Amino acid sequence: MASNFQSIPVIDLLLTNPPTRPQLLRQLRQALTEVGFLYISNHGVPQSVISDLQAVLPRLFELDQGRKDAVALHHSPHFLGYSQVGSETTAGREDRREQFEFATELEESWAEGQPRYERLRGPNQWPSAEADIRCSIERYIEELTRLGERFLHLVAEALSIPPEVLFSFLSDQHRLKLVHYPPSEISADKNGQGVGPHKDSSGWWTFLLQASPPNVKGLQALNRNGEWIDIPVIEGTFVVNIGQAFEVVTHGMCKATTHRVLSGSLERYSVPFFQGVRRNLTKSEALNALKDYIPIQQPPSQSDVGANIDSAFLRGRYDTWGESQLRTKIRSHRDAGRKFYADVFDQYINDDN
Numbered sequence: 001m002a003s004n005f006q007s008i009p010v011i012d013l014l015l016t017n018p019p020t021r022p023q024l025l026r027q028l029r030q031a032l033t034e035v036g037f038l039y040i041s042n043h044g045v046p047q048s049v050i051s052d053l054q055a056v057l058p059r060l061f062e063l064d065q066g067r068k069d070a071v072a073l074h075h076s077p078h079f080l081g082y083s084q085v086g087s088e089t090t091a092g093r094e095d096r097r098e099q100f101e102f103a104t105e106l107e108e109s110w111a112e113g114q115p116r117y118e119r120l121r122g123p124n125q126w127p128s129a130e131a132d133i134r135c136s137i138e139r140y141i142e143e144l145t146r147l148g149e150r151f152l153h154l155v156a157e158a159l160s161i162p163p164e165v166l167f168s169f170l171s172d173q174h175r176l177k178l179v180h181y182p183p184s185e186i187s188a189d190k191n192g193q194g195v196g197p198h199k200d201s202s203g204w205w206t207f208l209l210q211a212s213p214p215n216v217k218g219l220q221a222l223n224r225n226g227e228w229i230d231i232p233v234i235e236g237t238f239v240v241n242i243g244q245a246f247e248v249v250t251h252g253m254c255k256a257t258t259h260r261v262l263s264g265s266l267e268r269y270s271v272p273f274f275q276g277v278r279r280n281l282t283k284s285e286a287l288n289a290l291k292d293y294i295p296i297q298q299p300p301s302q303s304d305v306g307a308n309i310d311s312a313f314l315r316g317r318y319d320t321w322g323e324s325q326l327r328t329k330i331r332s333h334r335d336a337g338r339k340f341y342a343d344v345f346d347q348y349i350n351d352d353n
């Protein structure tokens with residue numbers, strides 16, 4: 001559980017220069033171990049790349065329903081494409097948001113006989129509309145991939161872990177969601193649910209662009225006292241938060257903090273980039289890789305390593321990260337699951353753990 005934080009720290013990446021580097025690393029370590037959320041400023045992603053992506057958002061979501069349906073997620077065995085409002089539930093309630101999901105552009109390489117989860121890897125569905133939309137999104141994914149790598153180097157230094165150990169967990173596929181929260185009639189104090197309380201389960205780290213002006217609110221993180229702390233828009237920053245795989249690998253020292261989005265009377269756009277975890281990662285690798293660097297924290301009465309970490313991957317019956325992810329995707333997108341993974345569909349839907 002995160003600490004009793006009251007605000008989200010801002011880490012200025014310009015401070016990586018020698019005289020201020022130790023101070024930056026101290027701030028970063030504190031943010032990682034006590035909050036699980038931070039803003040980064042002076043992050044090095046060109047403003048033009050961000051502005052181009054922001055310009056794409058209203059154009060994409062204003063496409064007519066036919067063009068959205070043509071790239072619907074249920075056409076994709078890789079779970080990439082468009083999902084309409086109301087197609088997801090979180091914490092037992094329907095989310096009010098629509099989204100386009102993209103990923104690092106990759107060929108499908110899965111063949112019969114390989115692990116089924118390898119089929120998560122594959123090409124995007126691009127709306128046929130305008131070629132420049134694809135260009136802006138691909139450029140953004142490239143920049144965020146590099147930002148994620150720069151950031152991982154700093155995390156390694158802040159936690160005194162060799163960078164190559166952290167890099168060994170990365171996937172060839174990172175995912176990007178373009179998200180639109182339509183205006184809601186339910187006022188924020190009555191908890192209109194943009195997306196319900198959750199920890200990010202699909203990536204190693206999340207780099208979030210809050211793509212609406214600062215008067216548009218909604219994102220909040222949960223502290224140890226059970227208070228929801230606002231994460232307002234700060235222009236020129238990304239919000240960075242820890243995904244569940246990183247919590248597992250660091251034995252719970254770095255927390256994947258619960259967060260949510262309330263929908264309000266103003267529409268809101270956001271763009272989370274989920275840095276990917278390699279699909280063949282096993283539970284024992286995840287739990288043992290950092291043993292020499294991070295003490296295993298667990299209550300004395302619990303004998304299982306990792307027993308004090310709340311993780312569907314560790315709790316679940318499947319040994320690889322890839323299979324655990326595939327199960328999650330099939331459960332949240334049942335049309336695609338039934339169509340492309342008929343042989344395991346019933347098993348994944350009914351194996352509640």
Ligand SMILES: O=C(O)CCC(=O)C(=O)O
Nearest residue numbers: 179195200219261270272
């Ligand atoms: O829209 C946001 O600001 C956050 C979205 C989010 O938490 C998610 O998609 O995992």
Ligand SMILES: [Fe+2]
Nearest residue numbers: 198199200259
């Ligand atoms: Fe999230």
